[in-house]
Amino acid sequence: MTTRSTALLRVVHRHSGVTRADAARLLGIGTGAATELVTKLSRAALLAQAPAAPSGTRGRPTTVLLPHPDGPLVLACAITHEAWRLDVVALGGATAASLSARHGGARWADVRTAVAAAIEDLLSRYGDRLRAIGISVPGPVSRTLRLEAFTSDWHGIDLNELWPGAGLLVAGNDATLAATAEHLRGSAAGAAVALHLRIEAGLGGAVIDDGRPVLGAHGAAGEFGHMPFGDPAVRCGCGAHGCWGTAVDGTALARLLGAPEPRDPVTYARRVIATAARELGSQRARQDVAGLPPLSSGTPSGGAAAYPCGSGEAEPEIDPAASVEAVRVVGGALGRGLAGLVNALDPNLVTLGGIGVDLLAAVPNTITAAYRDGLMLIHRESPPPVLPAALPDDEGPIAGAAEEAWSALLPRLT
The missing domain is CATH 3.30.420.40 (ATPase, nucleotide binding domain)
Structure with missing residues (x-):
């Protein structure tokens, strides 16, 4: 049940507004099993159901699956050598809020302070609904989440410092994350x-x-x-x-x-x-x-x-x-x-x-x-x-950061 629940959340994340019948077909399960999963995830405040738009045909109204309005959220953070941006992203990819600022090539300590303050601001608004963060940065990221940016003095940077209390933090190079987003939602789909x-x-x-x-x-x-x-x-x-x-x-x-x-x-x-x-x-x-x-x-x-x-x-x-x-x-x-x-x-x-x-x-x-x-x-x-690429320059890396955060979080929700 847990594996199927995660799989259903992935389907809704990729196709927000999918009908319950289509979700069942994508998962290869019967309608009864799909109904059981949807009921379980709705009670857990992970999914919501809504009637589909009228189709003009006879028969029972179709139900579509949507993110729960009080469900979990992730933070997506994109940091470049000129600016930073933070998005609050719901299941399905919709952005609930965004903060950004330019820093003009500032020292990492100044960038870290500004981004950490913005995260605290969003935590005060959304509280424990914020369950994970994905971070995009302009350079390679080690498996211990340290940044090495070749074209700046941002060397050996511990990205965990941006949100020390994060329950789940993932990070990656901006080009890699843009590639992930382009494959999921762009020209390489x-x-x-x-x-x-x-x-x-x-x-x-x-x-x-x-x-x-x-x-x-x-x-x-x-x-x-x-x-x-x-x-x-x-x-x-x-x-x-x-x-x-x-x-x-x-x-x-x-x-x-x-x-x-x-x-x-x-x-x-x-x-x-x-x-x-x-x-x-x-x-x-x-x-x-x-x-x-x-x-x-x-x-x-x-x-x-x-x-x-x-x-x-x-x-x-x-x-x-x-x-x-x-x-x-x-x-x-x-x-x-x-x-x-x-x-x-x-x-x-x-x-x-x-x-x-x-x-x-x-x-x-x-x-x-x-x-x-x-x-x-x-x-x-x-x-x-x-x-x-189908995704604009300023959207690919942050969209990829959100996708990585959701990919890591979904198995933990069920």
Whole structure:
């Protein structure tokens, strides 16, 4: 009964509003057994029942299953080098409350104090309904829940300090958690083996195999940006030379354009990519007017996506033609690395997050050409598709943190 109860809670978490009959079918049990489970979980204030919307057909009204209004909640916390955010998340994924603030690269002690105070605030509101916390951070997390962020002084950080009294605390790298969320609720849903890459201030990701991320012996799996696919002359913040991440992020674009290293590589990268996308659009328009064949690379006829162009502060002008060439070089480096990972890992599909979405929209043909050229013959007839992530940049990691917290909590509720 306990195992089936947990399984039913998982079904409702994944499909909030599922009918009792459909839940029974998903679990492979009869309607009588399903009714017994629902009654038990309703009495425990874990599930609630409600009539389904009228279908217009005859027969007994259908019952849908929902999270109990007084049921358990989890905290999801996402900490980046610029900001933090806390969400209160119910069974099914709905957000009940949220707190956030920017910290602008503060010392860990200051970030810890601010986040711990926010947790106390939410505890005062929700009390013992808050049963677990999932934490997303910008770096590898050991099995003892210590953070090692390569691009900051956040080393050896004990994440348990954020909520010392937590009954259940789980944590992970932001790219890994974004991959988990993308597999459950995004573009990779249903894939047996999915590869997710997230390009922000560096490059990370994860392989999701049979629904779970591959974490590695020390919790550092998925640091794909530190494979030696880049320029051996470029030293990475991790201490190695030639890391792939340094060839595809905002620092790579700055080097190609002869600009100083940007303070905010993500905002800078989006400015450069937006400039390149506009220039490619102008080139296509000139080709059309002149009656010439379409460009062999760049964006397809639908055009590029719109990109945020920074914080509104005055920024140096970026040469449009130079930006196109720089973005194509970075797109080629991204495509070649993708091919290497597909050859090694054999995923069903690849999803890109962060500025990977921007690059894929701006120079898809460049990325695709480099990707296909690097694939082994066995993959070329039907290469795994490379898709933009469905979840926005600021949603993937925190959604993944919530999923990890619920995944750990559900077996303890029954």
